[in-house]
Amino acid sequence: MSSNLLTGPNVLLxxxxxxxxxxxxxxxxxxxxxxxxxxxxxxxRFQLEQYVLNSQHDIFFERQLRLxxxxxxxxxxxxxxxxxxxxxxxxxxMHAGVGIMxxxxxxxxxxxxxxxxxxxxxxxxxxxxxxxxCNITAGxxxxxxxxxKLGFIRCGVKKEWRMQDHKWVDEIMxxxxxKE
Numbered sequence: 001m002s003s004n005l006l007t008g009p010n011v012l013l014x015x016x017x018x019x020x021x022x023x024x025x026x027x028x029x030x031x032x033x034x035x036x037x038x039x040x041x042x043x044x045r046f047q048l049e050q051y052v053l054n055s056q057h058d059i060f061f062e063r064q065l066r067l068x069x070x071x072x073x074x075x076x077x078x079x080x081x082x083x084x085x086x087x088x089x090x091x092x093x094m095h096a097g098v099g100i101m102x103x104x105x106x107x108x109x110x111x112x113x114x115x116x117x118x119x120x121x122x123x124x125x126x127x128x129x130x131x132x133x134c135n136i137t138a139g140x141x142x143x144x145x146x147x148x149k150l151g152f153i154r155c156g157v158k159k160e161w162r163m164q165d166h167k168w169v170d171e172i173m174x175x176x177x178x179k180e
Contacts, residue, residue, distance in 0.1 A: 012073035013084060016052045017140045023080055024048050029132055059096075059127070063089045065081055069102065084115050086123070094130040098121060107142070116150055119172045121142065124178050131177045132174040137162055138170040149177075152176045 006013040007114075016024065026042040059065040069082040082102035089096040098119060102112050123129040134152060136143045152174035160168035 005126065006067070006118050006148060008077055008118050009062065009075070010073070011081070011111050011118070011120055012070050012078075013115060014070060016055075016058050016066060016083075018049075018066050018179040019054055020080060020140065021045065021049050024052070024083075027103075028115050035107045039047065059089050060091060063087070065089070065122045066097070067119070069100075069111065071106070073086075081111060082115070085120055086119070087169055089127075091127075094128060096127070096132055098132050112152060113148055120150070120176065131175050133173065135171050135173055135176040137164060138172055139164070144172065146172075148172050150176070 014029040022045075025043065025045045025048050028048065055066075056062060057065065065086045066086050067082050069084055071079045071081045074141045082100065084101075085097075087097045087099060098116065100112055100116060102115075120132065123132055132149055132152070133155075134143075135158075136147065138157075153176070154172055156173040158171040158173065161171035162169050
């Protein structure tokens with residue numbers, strides 16, 4: 001991966017490193033974000049350590065890729081502020097899902113838009129994806145606004161797809177098709 005391709009003015013995207021294990025442990029075990037990630041059990045530090053140390057970070061083999069979102073790409077005091085995932089990557093049909101998590105104190109500052117923009121460029125220019133997709137619960141107005149602003153188009157609704165706060169909620173499907 002070209003470092004400048006995954007570096008913007010405020011953030012850079014990079015592969016998780018062993019130094020990230022503790023922060024990933026805290027993020028993955030924050031039950032307040034489980035409802036958007038579909039996580040239902042906590043992760044052990046050992047599991048995350050094994051993932052970071054043993055993952056090939058090969059999207060063609062694993063069909064997924066996690067990248068850390070780091071603030072201040074040109075400064076020495078870089079700070080991880082979230083992660084962005086490609087999942088369900090299909091090289092035959094050239095599409096992948098996108099998910100993102102930014103820590104609460106850094107939300108609303110444009111970092112998620114910048115990170116997704118970098119990921120879109122990587123997916124379209126390097127992986128040659130034809131389209132990206134995401135699934136967002138109907139009440140998640142911030143994510144709906146974020147992905148819509150970046151050109152993702154609402155393409156469907158899965159009715160009563162998720163249980164959230166003891167109620168069924170719809171999940172909205174969005175996709176971004178590459179313009180040739």
